[in-house]
Amino acid sequence: MTAIEKKNSKPGKPAARGIRQTMSDLHIWAGLLVGWILYAMFLTGTVSYFKEEISQWMRPELAHQAVVPDPAEVVPRIAQEMQQVAPGSNQWSLGMPDARNNVVSAFWRIAKPEKGERGFGSAVFDPQTGQKVASRETVGGEFFYRFHFQFHYMPVLWARWLASFCAMFMLVAIVSGVITHKKIFVDFFTFRGGKGQRSWLDAHNALSVFGLPFHAMITYTGLVTLMTMTMPWASTAAFKTQAERQAMQSEISAFIPAGKPSGEAAPLAPLGDMVRQAQQRWGEDRIGRVTVNNAGDTSARVIVTYGDFERVSISPKYMLFEGSTGKLLEVKDQVGAAAETRGVLYALHLGRFGDTTVRWLYFLTSLAGTAMVGTGLVMWTVKRRTKLPNPDKPYFGFWLVERLNIAAIAGLSIAMAAMLWANRLLPLEMEKRSDWEIHWFFILWGASLVWAMLRPAKRAWVELLWAGCAALALLPVVNVLTTDRPLWRSLIEGDWVFSGLELSLLALAALHAWLAVRTWRHKPKPKPQRQVAPRPAPARAADVGAVVPSAVANSAVIATDLQEARP
Numbered sequence: 001m002t003a004i005e006k007k008n009s010k011p012g013k014p015a016a017r018g019i020r021q022t023m024s025d026l027h028i029w030a031g032l033l034v035g036w037i038l039y040a041m042f043l044t045g046t047v048s049y050f051k052e053e054i055s056q057w058m059r060p061e062l063a064h065q066a067v068v069p070d071p072a073e074v075v076p077r078i079a080q081e082m083q084q085v086a087p088g089s090n091q092w093s094l095g096m097p098d099a100r101n102n103v104v105s106a107f108w109r110i111a112k113p114e115k116g117e118r119g120f121g122s123a124v125f126d127p128q129t130g131q132k133v134a135s136r137e138t139v140g141g142e143f144f145y146r147f148h149f150q151f152h153y154m155p156v157l158w159a160r161w162l163a164s165f166c167a168m169f170m171l172v173a174i175v176s177g178v179i180t181h182k183k184i185f186v187d188f189f190t191f192r193g194g195k196g197q198r199s200w201l202d203a204h205n206a207l208s209v210f211g212l213p214f215h216a217m218i219t220y221t222g223l224v225t226l227m228t229m230t231m232p233w234a235s236t237a238a239f240k241t242q243a244e245r246q247a248m249q250s251e252i253s254a255f256i257p258a259g260k261p262s263g264e265a266a267p268l269a270p271l272g273d274m275v276r277q278a279q280q281r282w283g284e285d286r287i288g289r290v291t292v293n294n295a296g297d298t299s300a301r302v303i304v305t306y307g308d309f310e311r312v313s314i315s316p317k318y319m320l321f322e323g324s325t326g327k328l329l330e331v332k333d334q335v336g337a338a339a340e341t342r343g344v345l346y347a348l349h350l351g352r353f354g355d356t357t358v359r360w361l362y363f364l365t366s367l368a369g370t371a372m373v374g375t376g377l378v379m380w381t382v383k384r385r386t387k388l389p390n391p392d393k394p395y396f397g398f399w400l401v402e403r404l405n406i407a408a409i410a411g412l413s414i415a416m417a418a419m420l421w422a423n424r425l426l427p428l429e430m431e432k433r434s435d436w437e438i439h440w441f442f443i444l445w446g447a448s449l450v451w452a453m454l455r456p457a458k459r460a461w462v463e464l465l466w467a468g469c470a471a472l473a474l475l476p477v478v479n480v481l482t483t484d485r486p487l488w489r490s491l492i493e494g495d496w497v498f499s500g501l502e503l504s505l506l507a508l509a510a511l512h513a514w515l516a517v518r519t520w521r522h523k524p525k526p527k528p529q530r531q532v533a534p535r536p537a538p539a540r541a542a543d544v545g546a547v548v549p550s551a552v553a554n555s556a557v558i559a560t561d562l563q564e565a566r567p
Contacts, residue, residue, distance in 0.1 A: 019179065030176065038170055039412070046363060049366070057498055060483040062103065064495040068285060074130075076271050078094050090294050096290070160226055214365045215372070224342065235248060251335045256291070256320070273326055287305075291305070295323065303319070308350070312347050317334075320332070414445070417472050417475065419438065423437055451464065476506065487502050
């Protein structure tokens, strides 16, 4: 036995696994176990960067907003309407329109909620008239944003715990993936198409490395947004009294509780004057929200909040007024270092501070993250399919993972498109119309899972990808038939909300078509057959003279190879 053979062979003890092998296993299972939920979280979170534009598209009755109305004029109009819409409410809040949002979004506390009714009401108002918007009932793009971290049909607290759990797994997958990669820089520039498993691995690596800083940031900051829920012990230990907890809350949020009314009636001072004071301090287009506590009472308070504009932080910034007199009581312009750090991390996750270019960068990089999760899920099945004794009859675990991959990836595109179809096709006067838009999202998603289970895997992939392509590509056509805002008119009028969304739908439809064609044309390589060498016949004495020189020659070749292998 040579020295190298002695060094590498230790009888009775298997070779120790290296750190990269261990991290590779951790990376694979951390990504697989929650990969389907992570894919849904990534994709719905990605489209949420344009949730205001999606909401406008889903309310086609509202005209395109060419000029942003003055908040100082809008607030008094809506406040007058709120007296009729929410009588007796001790708190209502108005989100101001801006360049991306053409309605006033209002919510209020319900004075005496009925059994089974939520404690809050909400509505959208036309900033020009002050009246409730006369458009179809819809939650708009807000559904995708909420689904991204609290899902649906389950208690919000449980859903957020589940989202936090999956985000922790994602962070583990990212860190273990970085350790696993030996050539992380080379992987970014390497892609070998048409190579089956090798191509999927190259795509996964390139997508991972391309957006690695963003993926790490978005995952970690996502955990930060829910840290007071998942890790409450620090704040519980540090802030023990009610006053201390309220002081902490004021450092991280502009929300001010309404408090108990005095019982003495007093009309509100002109709200427009209070808004103008804030505009003089921050700028005319920097008003984000106006909240009124205990309207019509001497204890009334008005909070004018700075919007999420060009400020990489969501730490509270507001002006507090006495509602009955309009007197300025407090200006909150800065917070402590810890609260500001949290505010910056939170803002980085939401991305609301950016202009259109920054939002598109967020969108594209997040879309790459979605593809990273998707290619990882597919690669798990591609890698193991070649090792199956009979690929046409895989074991149940493999079959289940493959079907869940199809439904989670191809089916989710169909489900999201189905919600937009429902927005255009459901009767306008339908009761609980917005709920049924969401119901159709899940109905089509569930149907795609059933389809994936009933069809052969490759056919299910192709059929659902083509179905997603058709559902996305035909949405502009449905819009032409159901509204008076076709794509060509939006382009002529410079309405980039409508035209931009529909052009994006066509681009995504083309992507689904390309994936369907590539999947259909893909032909897996046959499993290489292991060649079994025939058993040699017993050597005869006459053959010894021929065998010995041959063995000597082979030994010489092996020795030469070993000599060349030495450093």
